[in-house]
Amino acid sequence: MEVRRLGSQIGAEVNGVDVRTLDDAGFAAIYRAWLDNNVICVRGQDLQLGDFLQYSRRFGIIDPHPSKSTRHPDCPEITLLGVNKFGADGKLDMAIYRRGAEGFHTDGAYDQVPFKATQLYALAVPSTGGDTHFASMYAAYDALPDRLKARLEGLQGAYVYGGRKRKVALLDPEDRDKPPVFHPIVRAHPETGRKGLYFDPGKILRIEGLPEEESDALIEELRGYMIQPDATYTHKWRKGDIVIWDNRCSYHKAAGDYPPDEDRIHWRVSIKERAAASAA
Numbered sequence: 069m070e071v072r073r074l075g076s077q078i079g080a081e082v083n084g085v086d087v088r089t090l091d092d093a094g095f096a097a098i099y100r101a102w103l104d105n106n107v108i109c110v111r112g113q114d115l116q117l118g119d120f121l122q123y124s125r126r127f128g129i130i131d132p133h134p135s136k137s138t139r140h141p142d143c144p145e146i147t148l149l150g151v152n153k154f155g156a157d158g159k160l161d162m163a164i165y166r167r168g169a170e171g172f173h174t175d176g177a178y179d180q181v182p183f184k185a186t187q188l189y190a191l192a193v194p195s196t197g198g199d200t201h202f203a204s205m206y207a208a209y210d211a212l213p214d215r216l217k218a219r220l221e222g223l224q225g226a227y228v229y230g231g232r233k234r235k236v237a238l239l240d241p242e243d244r245d246k247p248p249v250f251h252p253i254v255r256a257h258p259e260t261g262r263k264g265l266y267f268d269p270g271k272i273l274r275i276e277g278l279p280e281e282e283s284d285a286l287i288e289e290l291r292g293y294m295i296q297p298d299a300t301y302t303h304k305w306r307k308g309d310i311v312i313w314d315n316r317c318s319y320h321k322a323a324g325d326y327p328p329d330e331d332r333i334h335w336r337v338s339i340k341e342r343a344a345a346s347a348a
C-alpha cells in the first residue's frame with residue numbers, strides 16, 4: 069500500500085489496495101491516513117453494492133440520507149448522485165445536477181448528530197469538469213483572529229436542511245419542516261483533538277443568542293474564513309475511485325460544471341460515529 073499526499077495540507081491518495089480483501093492492519097493504515105489528511109481517495113476499485121456497504125461500515129454506522137427520492141432503489145442506505153437528472157419533460161433537474169454545488173458545506177449539519185464522514189464511489193466520470201473541492205476546517209479556525217476565537221467560544225449555530233433559503237427540493241414534503249438543531253461553532257475533533265470552525269452558511273439559520281443583525285454580520289464574517297487557499301484540495305475523479313471525507317474537519321463543494329449530457333454517477337453513504345449513532 070502506498071499513501072501519497074495530494075494537497076499542501078489535506079488530500080491524499082491510496083494505491084495498491086483492494087478494499088474487498090483489506091485486513092485490519094491495512095484498514096488501520098487507511099484510517100490513520102484519513103485522520104491525517106481529512107480526505108483520502110482509494111484508487112482503482114471494482115465494487116458491487118455489498119462490497120461498498122461492507123467497506124463503508126468499517127468507518128462507522130451508515131445512515132440513510134433524508135432525501136428519499138435519491139436513494140438507491142435496491143438499497144436505501146446508498147444515495148445515488150447524478151441519476152435521473154433529466155425529468156419526464158426532458159428538462160435538466162438542477163437540484164440533482166448541481167447537488168452539493170451551491171457552496172462549501174459540511175454534510176448533515178441539520179442533524180442532531182452530524183455525520184462523521186461521507187464516502188463516494190465513482191461509477192461514471194464525465195470527460196471534463198465534475199471535480200469535488202475540499203477545504204480544511206482546522207485551517208479556517210487557525211486563521212481566525214484571536215478576538216474572533218474568543219468571541220466564538222461557547223456560541224452555537226442553529227441549522228436546518230435547506231438553511232435560510234429553504235432549499236428543500238430533494239426532500240419529500242413531510243420531511244421539510246424539521247426544527248433546527250444546534251452545534252458549537254468551534255468544535256474539537258473527537259479523535260484528533262484539533263479545533264475547527266464548524267460552520268455551514270447554506271444550512272445555518274442564526275447564531276443563537278445574538279440579535280439578528282449581529283448574527284447575520286457574524287455569519288458573513290465567518291464565511292470569509294472558511295476557505296484558506298493553502299489548505300484546499302480539488303479531487304479529479306477517475307472511475308473506480310472511493311473518496312471519503314471527514315465531515316468533522318473539512319468543507320466540500322461539487323464543481324457542478326460538467327457537460328449535462330454526460331454521466332457523472334456515484335454511490336454515496338453518510339456515516340455516523342458508532343457511539344453517537346446508537347445514542348441518537
Ligand SMILES: O=C(O)CCC(=O)C(=O)O
Binds near residue numbers: 149199336
Ligand atoms: O458530488 C460531489 O462532488 C459532492 C456532492 C456533495 O456535496 C455530497 O455528496 O455531500
Ligand SMILES: [Fe+2]
Binds near residue numbers: 168173174175320
Ligand atoms: Fe455535501
